[in-house]
Amino acid sequence: MSEEIKDETLNEENESVEETTEEVEVEEVEEVIDEVAELKKLLSEMEDKYLRSHAEMQNIARRSREERETLVRYRSQDLAKKILPSLDNLERALAIPEMDENVRKGLEMVQESLNNALKEEGVIEISPKDEVFDPNEHQAIQSVPAADGVASDTVVEVFQKGYKLHERILRPAMVVVAS
Amino acid sequence: MSEEIKDETLNEENESVEETTEEVEVEEVEEVIDEVAELKKLLSEMEDKYLRSHAEMQNIARRSREERETLVRYRSQDLAKKILPSLDNLERALAIPEMDENVRKGLEMVQESLNNALKEEGVIEISPKDEVFDPNEHQAIQSVPAADGVASDTVVEVFQKGYKLHERILRPAMVVVAS
Structure with a gap:
């Protein structure tokens, strides 16, 4: 090739x-x-x-x-709210003067155990006598002229206690305010 | 090219x-x-x-x-459990015979409103008188010989009511069972 x-x-x-x-x-x-x-x-x-x-x-x-x-x-909110009228009724019953001492003791025990149960679950009483009126927690149902030495906007009477669960209002306190 | x-x-x-x-x-x-x-x-x-x-x-x-x-x-479980002793106390107070009629009415109102609050939240009473003993819901604290016509394993007395929240036991009923 x-x-x-x-x-x-x-x-x-x-x-x-x-x-x-x-x-x-x-x-x-x-x-x-x-x-x-x-x-x-x-x-x-x-x-x-x-x-x-x-x-x-x-x-x-x-x-x-x-x-x-x-x-x-806030798990206890619903039941706590529904229990408040019972507490009111208890307070009213305890206000009756002519009461057998044993019955009174029994009622006070019920009241105390209910209050403790609510407290343990984080429910706080709102009872602002002599405190400054706070529209977030109090509801004014009456206004009266301020007495001497009492600042205006002071709560002078609590008609019905309020309650809150932690910082959440269950119901406001019904109060009388000095004006 | x-x-x-x-x-x-x-x-x-x-x-x-x-x-x-x-x-x-x-x-x-x-x-x-x-x-x-x-x-x-x-x-x-x-x-x-x-x-x-x-x-x-x-x-x-x-x-x-x-x-x-x-x-x-089950949100109401904790508060409901803590309220049960108050209900027991109320029942004991209402069992006292010598009681002013107004006080009794007041107590019955408290009892009713507490029971309603619990019921609305799903709490059910366990009060199994004359029912068949159920170890899931009842706790036998005493056993007695069955009377004529009473089947063994029948609850013949409820010492203390039990309660459940929906199907979850809050506390069993304390009962006496026929054997």
């Missing part, structure tokens, strides 16, 4: 390789490059979805914790 | 293209194919993360809803 012929054969082989390579570039490489772009877009979208879902999860967990704390803190 | 020279120039250009193409295939195409594989892996991992996070979010939301329902359902 002459050197020329050998070269030609090599050239033919090279041309065949060149054709295959050309095909890869034009069809497949462009396809693959498109796929990369598409995959990057999908990945970015999925990452967004994940981040949003993760943030939402943390929000739900936080809200649920706060809600639980509030529910626990 | 002769036909031959033109052909040679084209050949040179073709060779140059061939070299570039070779480079694209060997370095960049392999790189891009690796990138596709890597991106597919990342996308699949991110999708897993998203799905896990989404499932966890749904779990947290469901658990939190269940927990809230339980908290609301």
Whole structure:
């Protein structure tokens, strides 16, 4: 075989390789490059979805914790409110002067145990005699001229005690205010 | 320009293209194919993360809803438990025979309003006289021989009423059982 012929054969082989390579570039490489772009877009979208879902999860967990704390803190609100009339009735019964000493003791025990139960659950009495009138906790049902030495806006009488559960008003105190 | 020279120039250009193409295939195409594989892996991992996070979010939301329902359902449990001794005291006071009629009426009002408050909150009395003894709700403090016509395991006397909040026992009834 002459050197020329050998070269030609090599050239033919090279041309065949060149054709295959050309095909890869034009069809497949462009396809693959498109796929990369598409995959990057999908990945970015999925990452967004994940981040949003993760943030939402943390929000739900936080809200649920706060809600639980509030529910626990004020859990006794409904029953406590419904018990207040019983306390009023007890006080009225104890105000009756002609009462057997045993009955009075029994009533005072009931009153004390009810008050203790409420106190343990966070219920606080509002009985603002001689305090400054506070429209957030007191309801003025009467106004009287201030006596000497009494500042105006002073609560001079409590008609009916109020109650709050922690800082939440169950019912305001009904009061008479000096004006 | 002769036909031959033109052909040679084209050949040179073709060779140059061939070299570039070779480079694209060997370095960049392999790189891009690796990138596709890597991106597919990342996308699949991110999708897993998203799905896990989404499932966890749904779990947290469901658990939190269940927990809230339980908290609301049994919210009055603590205060109700603490009020039961007051009801016992009231009953004992009302059992005193020599009592002023006004005082008795007052006490009965207190008792009724307490019972109503508890009932409205879902508290149910357990007072199983003549019922079959139920160890889930009753506590036997005494056993007596069954009288004629009384089946054994019958509650023949209730020493102290029990109470439940919905289906949850606040305290069992203290009873005497026929044996």
